[in-house]
Amino acid sequence: MGRNAEATAADRAHVFHSWSAQDLVSPLPVAGGRGAVFWDEEGNEYLDFASQLVNLNLGHQHPRMVEAICAQAQRLCTIAPTFANDARSDAAALIAGHAPAGLDTVFFTNGGTEAVEHAIRMAKVHTGRLKVLSAYRSYHGATAAAIAATGEPRRWANEPTLPGSVHFFGPYLYRSAFGSADEAEECARALAHLEAVIALEGPGTIAAVILETVVGTNGVLVPPDGYLAGLRELCDRHGILWIADEVMVGFGRLGTWFGVDHWDARPDLITFAKGVNSGYVPLGGVLISEEVAASFATTPYPGGLTYSGHPLACAAAVESIRIFTDEDICGRAADLGEDVIRPRLEEMAAAHPSVGEVRGLGCFFAIELVRSTATREMLVPYGASGPEAAPMAEVMAACRARGVWPFAHFNRLHVAPPLVIGEDELRRGLDAIDEALEVADAHTHDGPVAHR
Numbered sequence: 381m382g383r384n385a386e387a388t389a390a391d392r393a394h395v396f397h398s399w400s401a402q403d404l405v406s407p408l409p410v411a412g413g414r415g416a417v418f419w420d421e422e423g424n425e426y427l428d429f430a431s432q433l434v435n436l437n438l439g440h441q442h443p444r445m446v447e448a449i450c451a452q453a454q455r456l457c458t459i460a461p462t463f464a465n466d467a468r469s470d471a472a473a474l475i476a477g478h479a480p481a482g483l484d485t486v487f488f489t490n491g492g493t494e495a496v497e498h499a500i501r502m503a504k505v506h507t508g509r510l511k512v513l514s515a516y517r518s519y520h521g522a523t524a525a526a527i528a529a530t531g532e533p534r535r536w537a538n539e540p541t542l543p544g545s546v547h548f549f550g551p552y553l554y555r556s557a558f559g560s561a562d563e564a565e566e567c568a569r570a571l572a573h574l575e576a577v578i579a580l581e582g583p584g585t586i587a588a589v590i591l592e593t594v595v596g597t598n599g600v601l602v603p604p605d606g607y608l609a610g611l612r613e614l615c616d617r618h619g620i621l622w623i624a625d626e627v628m629v630g631f632g633r634l635g636t637w638f639g640v641d642h643w644d645a646r647p648d649l650i651t652f653a654k655g656v657n658s659g660y661v662p663l664g665g666v667l668i669s670e671e672v673a674a675s676f677a678t679t680p681y682p683g684g685l686t687y688s689g690h691p692l693a694c695a696a697a698v699e700s701i702r703i704f705t706d707e708d709i710c711g712r713a714a715d716l717g718e719d720v721i722r723p724r725l726e727e728m729a730a731a732h733p734s735v736g737e738v739r740g741l742g743c744f745f746a747i748e749l750v751r752s753t754a755t756r757e758m759l760v761p762y763g764a765s766g767p768e769a770a771p772m773a774e775v776m777a778a779c780r781a782r783g784v785w786p787f788a789h790f791n792r793l794h795v796a797p798p799l800v801i802g803e804d805e806l807r808r809g810l811d812a813i814d815e816a817l818e819v820a821d822a823h824t825h826d827g828p829v830a831h832r
């Protein structure tokens with residue numbers, strides 16, 4: 381048995397995997413990584429074009445991160461959340477310091493799901509209302525309130541979920557739920573739709589609207605200008621809180637500290653995780669507005685976690701934020717996106733009959749694959765798995781065979797490399813994806829074309 385096979389067998393013996401039929405998974409054993417590259421037990425290298433699960437913004441094994449975690453481990457590995465701790469206070473101050481004005485307090489969690497769970501709880505207690513509105517084509521996490529808010533198939537097997545969970549259509553021009561012709565029309569119609577949903581659900585019953593600032597796993601959907609401002613206005617009109625779920629897009633992914641920075645719109649609560657410390661130690665949290673924080677000034681907040689503000693995770697966040705500043709990680713992500721990723725993906729869109737649309741922001745892009753650019757029929761159906769998803773599995777295999785590991789979801793490939801990736805590495809990975817797309821072309825109604 382080769383070393384990869386041995387390591388995979390050891391995994392399969394006792395490890396239970398997320399979201400999977402256990403007998404059908406065969407995980408690649410990863411032996412190590414550095415920067416934007418990781419390698420398996422047999423030394424095969426892959427460019428990490430997914431930043432693991434879009435969390436590894438600083439790449440693998442950033443020396444300053446490893447050092448900061450070791451230093452904190454030497455000093456104090458853990459301390460209960462009831463105490464004050466400098467790693468925790470420093471992390472909270474730095475996070476609040478980069479957040480939109482007025483979001484000044486941080487509740488720390490162990491990851492994104494818990495952040496969403498607590499943001500929703502805060503909104504419910506603050507408003508005294510029950511309902512939570514969220515978008516179809518969204519992912520907010522895997523536990524009770526977070527999976528209830530989720531607007532994609534991972535919710536289905538968890539139903540029935542919490543009462544008061546209502547879904548609406550967000551803006552998505554390429555597959556507009558409103559038949560819109562352009563971004564401005566999509567924005568206006570999506571807001572009119574949300575206004576109608578609020579009216580029909582009863583504005584006085586709604587605690588919060590939770591929305592991914594740029595929808596992540598479900599399509600890299602960038603909201604049209606004006607949508608978030610319109611959402612803010614609707615929420616203000618009805619005393620509803622806006623929770624911006626920035627678990628995937630916060631901390632540099634979009635070329636800004638927070639995604640909302642692109643639109644100058646201020647949410648009441650922001651959830652974050654992943655990029656806050658690149659997942660070197662699990663951490664998430666909720667940024668809380670002064671108004672919501674005031675609700676818990678003299679009335680206890682009904683929630684907590686043994687590991688809220690864990691010193692190892694917070695020390696990693698402190699160092700990560702310092703690295704972001706020292707290395708201008710946000711500026712770098714913005715430049716790589718506009719100078720390298722967007723133009724190269726647009727070339728691919730022009731050349732491949734399987735590419736329906738490319739879209740994104742910062743270092744976060746989607747390639748939407750179709751059977752026909754005329755009908756926009758998806759390369760594989762919504763929610764496809766098993767044999768139905770075979771064309772996408774083939775495309776992914778073609779990427780991996782060329783040493784690139786992108787993220788695939790339904791009919792899309794996502795390009796989300798570490799923000800520290802070298803320009804040469806990025807170009808090499810995009811060239812590999814360009815080649816791999818010929819596999820998708822073969823599944824179009826038009827078939828492959830000679831485009832070189």
Ligand SMILES: Cc1ncc(COP(=O)(O)O)c(C=O)c1O
Pocket residue numbers: 433491492493494496519520521522592596597625626627628653654664
């Ligand atoms: C937007 C969003 N919210 C919440 C979550 C859940 O975060 P976690 O997996 O850290 O619990 C995710 C995970 O991908 C996410 O993308």
